[in-house]
Amino acid sequence: MKTTAIKSLAAIALCALAGAIPSAFAQDASLSVEDPWVRATVPSQHATGVFMRLTSAEPGRLVAVESQAAKHVEIHEMAMQDNVMKMRQVPGLDLPAGQAVELKPGGYHVMLIDLARQIEPGEHVALTLVVEDAQRRQRRVPVDAVARPLNAAAAPAAGHGH
Template identity: 35%
Template sequence: MKRRYTLAVLATLCALALNVDARAHEFSAKGVSVAHPWARATPKGAKVGAAYLEIKTDEKTADRLIGAKSSVAGKVEIHTHIHEGDVMKMRRIDGIDVKAGASHVLKPSGDHVMLMDLKQPLKEGDLLKITLIFEKAGEIDVDATVEPMGAKGPHGMSHQPGHEGMDHSKMDHGKPASEHKH
């Protein structure tokens, strides 16, 4: 009898654990959810890093990402990449609009959360706490996984098979670019 009870409890715990695990990498509030936040590990001494994620809205919710903060960074900005001739440069933007029922992916060579004045390097395997600030949903706290330097996506996923040869992490995140106004 006792043994059977224990098994039942174990089964319930397992089910709970699985359930939690399935949702672990999605964070949401008021119709806005943030999926698979991740960042790239940074070399020792680097002052900047970048984080990426997917913003999803439900059918009734349009919102706008207007800022972010993290205790590891002195300053956090929202950036995009623009083409200037053959060169890709980062630019600070005021926010990212996400229409209702839409998905917007922040990714290398695209929009990203720029972590500036890093107080410590981002170490592969760490969880990085970032607070995203939305116009309507307010603050959403996420835990970003820190992936290896040069990773092209979360958990080894590559969203950009066509950009294999370009290492933007070195090109524009490794050293403070001239575009950055500190």
């Protein structure tokens, strides 16, 4: 059994190196995801934020994020509007080649809305980033975000519509 599994893995690796099948490793190599984390929640909380630093080797755009942790996952921006900090959904986020893009409290971030359950500090939340390149080809990048306590970093500003 072990020999068969090793031979199968070797065959897959050889095919990937030869370009016979797309390699998830090669696709993920063009996007660096650093320090992904999600803010933990309290029992009655229905939404929370996800934060990370993204650096793309090529120009691209974050067009969606998916997660089983919530019914809705949206890319949001915090911005001043009429001297009030407001949060709004954006259709995507540009990823200039070689430039780090921060998803952080008070700025761009991902919102998990209508959570499936409470998220406790230390838990891992699986996400999938959907990134589009200049030719509009999409690739999916798996991310594991660790939940940090509610008081981690800056608290979100008022004005969120969910």
